[in-house]
Amino acid sequence: xxxxxxxxxxxxxxxxxxxxxxxxxxxxxxxxxxxxxxxxxxxxxxxxxxxxxxxxxxxxxxxxxxxxxxxxxxxxxxxxxxxxxxxxxxxxxxxxxxxxxxxxxxxxxxxxxxxxxxxxxxxxxxxxxxxxxxxxxxxxxxxxxxxxxxxxxxxxxxxxxxxxxxxxxxxxxxxxxxxxxxxxxxxxxxxxxxxxxxxxxxxxxxxxxxxxxxxxxxxxxxxxxxxxxxxxxxxxxxxxxxxxxxxxxxxxxxxxxxxxxxxxxxxxxxxxxxxxxxxxxxxxxxxxxxxxx
Amino acid sequence: xxxxxxxxxxxxxxxxxxxxxxxxxxxxxxxxxxxxxxxxxxxxxxxxxxxxxxxxxxxxxxxxxxxxxxxxxxxxxxxxxxxxxxxxxxxxxxxxxxxxxxxxxxxxxxxxxxxxxxxxxxxxxxxxxxxxxxxxxxxxxxxxxxxxxxxxxxxxxxxxxxxxxxxxxxxxxxxxxxxxxxxxxxxxxxxxxxxxxxxxxxxxxxxxxxxxxxxxxxxxxxxxxxxxxxxxxxxxxxxxxxxxxxxxxxxxxxxxxxxxxxxxxxxxxxxxxxxxxxxxxxxxxxxxxxxxxxxxxxxxxxxxxxxxxxxxxxxxxx
Numbered sequence: 341x342x343x344x345x346x347x348x349x350x351x352x353x354x355x356x357x358x359x360x361x362x363x364x365x366x367x368x369x370x371x372x373x374x375x376x377x378x379x380x381x382x383x384x385x386x387x388x389x390x391x392x393x394x395x396x397x398x399x400x401x402x403x404x405x406x407x408x409x410x411x412x413x414x415x416x417x418x419x420x421x422x423x424x425x426x427x428x429x430x431x432x433x434x435x436x437x438x439x440x441x442x443x444x445x446x447x448x449x450x451x452x453x454x455x456x457x458x459x460x461x462x463x464x465x466x467x468x469x470x471x472x473x474x475x476x477x478x479x480x481x482x483x484x485x486x487x488x489x490x491x492x493x494x495x496x497x498x499x500x501x502x503x504x505x506x507x508x509x510x511x512x513x514x515x516x517x518x519x520x521x522x523x524x525x526x527x528x529x530x531x532x533x534x535x536x537x538x539x540x541x542x543x544x545x546x547x548x549x550x551x552x553x554x555x556x557x558x559x560x561x562x563x564x565x566x567x568x569x570x571x572x573x574x575x576x577x578x579x580x581x582x583x584x585x586x587x588x589x590x591x592x593x594x595x596x597x598x599x600x601x602x603x604x605x606x607x608x609x610x611x612x613x614x615x616x617x618x619x620x621x622x623x624x625x626x627x628x629x630x631x632x633x
Numbered sequence: 634x635x636x637x638x639x640x641x642x643x644x645x646x647x648x649x650x651x652x653x654x655x656x657x658x659x660x661x662x663x664x665x666x667x668x669x670x671x672x673x674x675x676x677x678x679x680x681x682x683x684x685x686x687x688x689x690x691x692x693x694x695x696x697x698x699x700x701x702x703x704x705x706x707x708x709x710x711x712x713x714x715x716x717x718x719x720x721x722x723x724x725x726x727x728x729x730x731x732x733x734x735x736x737x738x739x740x741x742x743x744x745x746x747x748x749x750x751x752x753x754x755x756x757x758x759x760x761x762x763x764x765x766x767x768x769x770x771x772x773x774x775x776x777x778x779x780x781x782x783x784x785x786x787x788x789x790x791x792x793x794x795x796x797x798x799x800x801x802x803x804x805x806x807x808x809x810x811x812x813x814x815x816x817x818x819x820x821x822x823x824x825x826x827x828x829x830x831x832x833x834x835x836x837x838x839x840x841x842x843x844x845x846x847x848x849x850x851x852x853x854x855x856x857x858x859x860x861x862x863x864x865x866x867x868x869x870x871x872x873x874x875x876x877x878x879x880x881x882x883x884x885x886x887x888x889x890x891x892x893x894x895x896x897x898x899x900x901x902x903x904x905x906x907x908x909x910x911x912x913x914x915x916x917x918x919x920x921x922x923x924x925x926x927x928x929x930x931x932x933x934x935x936x937x938x939x940x941x942x943x944x945x946x947x948x949x950x951x
Binding site: 373379381427430431434436437438440441442444445446447448449450451452453455456564565568571572575579604607609610612613616617620621624 | 684687689691741742743747748750751752755759762763872876879880883887914915917920921922923925928929932
């Protein structure tokens with residue numbers, strides 16, 4: 341029986357690792373939604389930009405790619421803040437469809453700008469720890485997966501402390517709970533919009549770096565599938581709920597990898613959608629969703 | 634623009650559309666551009682029909698492609714003429730529309746957009762999956778009967794007029810639905826769902842109906858394109874195909890019958906114009922930028938441009 345258990349554990353760890361990237365994307369989306377009540381459909385493009393920023397700095401400096409989180413996160417925060425200021429601020433409150441459609445314009449803009457800058461070839465980076473595996477409970481695991489899982493946990497703890505303990509974090513939470521109330525308390529809600537968009541983009545940038553170091557290929561068009569999965573996660577977990585995003589991310593990562601193992605790799609992307617539909621049929625507000633609106 | 638002026642505009646456009654081939658002649662390249670433009674006018678109008686109920690789909694490629702596959706397969710299985718298969722094959726799109734609509738009608742805009750966005754990608758993975766590629770041909774796709782076998786200028790001209798007739802029919806159907814009680818119900822649901830419900834309108838029923846109609850005619854457009862090209866591949870489910878009708882409708886003007894028509898023509902001209910400058914990625918960047926600028930500065934689309942200019946002039950007079 342140990343053989344079976346080994347495989348379950350192995351696939352489980354793969355699932356956790358895949359879940360990490362989805363969680364980082366989904367939490368960013370949820371943070372932005374919480375504060376601004378906007379869903380950024382171009383969020384996958386931030387992941388892609390994070391991957392290419394890491395790639396570029398790696399090519400220039402040759403540093404350990406994990407260290408390049410220091411580059412990808414701040415750069416993506418800057419990009420996020422700029423996009424919020426130029427594209428979303430002018431149309432905020434003019435209708436939800438407009439906010440959805442503007443992100444489509446952004447998808448075109450960002451994807452093809454990336455294709456001009458970096459060409460649309462498939463790219464890949466090899467992590468320095470690529471060949472190292474360590475044994476946990478008798479299962480051999482790539483060291484990279486463990487580092488990625490630990491890095492994600494650290495980022496999540498950092499985010500938690502930021503939202504709970506700092507003045508800025510508290511102001512952001514207040515804005516997401518009640519925008520008008522926050523305004524009356526003297527919180528600059530537009531500044532909160534900008535910061536939340538920046539942090540969301542930064543988290544996606546971190547996901548991009550982790551995507552690259554795990555040895556997955558990337559192109560300028562890679563963002564849409566992970567973004568779709570992040571949407572599935574926040575629907576499963578509930579729009580605006582950060583614990584929901586974490587649970588949803590883990591569920592999806594695990595389900596996907598067990599699906600690959602049982603019914604075949606082609607269904608990897610379909611399974612997330614099937615889970616999504618099942619959740620929507622039985623609980624239209626998601627597992628942790630507070631209310632329909 | 635008052636509704637009446639807009640209607641005259643549509644009639645005028647129709648006359649121009651009827652006469653255009655006289656100018657173009659039998660030039661196959663230009664006729665092909667015009668045919669694809671007509672197909673996309675149908676597709677964008679079908680997409681835009683959904684927005685009347687306040688719903689927006691980011692995955693209409695699913696319906697466009699399913700109509701294409703449905704029609705191509707039915708035409709070859711029953712050896713039907715493509716012009717008949719188009720209307721039966723689009724039933725596949727309508728079924729999918731009913732299914733996804735049933736899940737989505739109770740959802741808020743965000744959820745709806747996300748689910749539809751995912752839906753097109755998932756349909757693509759299913760079409761190429763091992764389980765279905767026996768029927769669909771996997772990534773290689775399958776051949777489809779040509780609308781007018783043989784090709785050549787004259788055949789393309791016949792195709793052009795046939796699709797023009799279908800396009801006019803589709804827009805007239807939309808017009809009839811929208812001026813009926815159903816159209817009023819759509820507007821009520823869009824403006825205030827709670828009040829609509831209080832007035833005895835069942836939003837779920839009307840949204841589902843809008844989804845069904847929109848999916849069906851998107852399927853018709855997809856089927857026409859597939860039979861025009863003579864083949865279909867899973868690329869038809871690409872994000873691009875989902876986004877084009879959105880770009881066309883927004884640039885023209887959402888929630889108007891003329892909007893998608895004007896938008897499709899204007900953007901096609903820009904797009905093909907840019908091609909002559911040899912831009913590849915640049916074209917997409919310009920279109921993306923254009924879309925963002927239109928949403929911010931001209932939210933009612935190009936058809937509101939005359940109004941905006943008049944407003945501006947009046948202001949300057951004062």
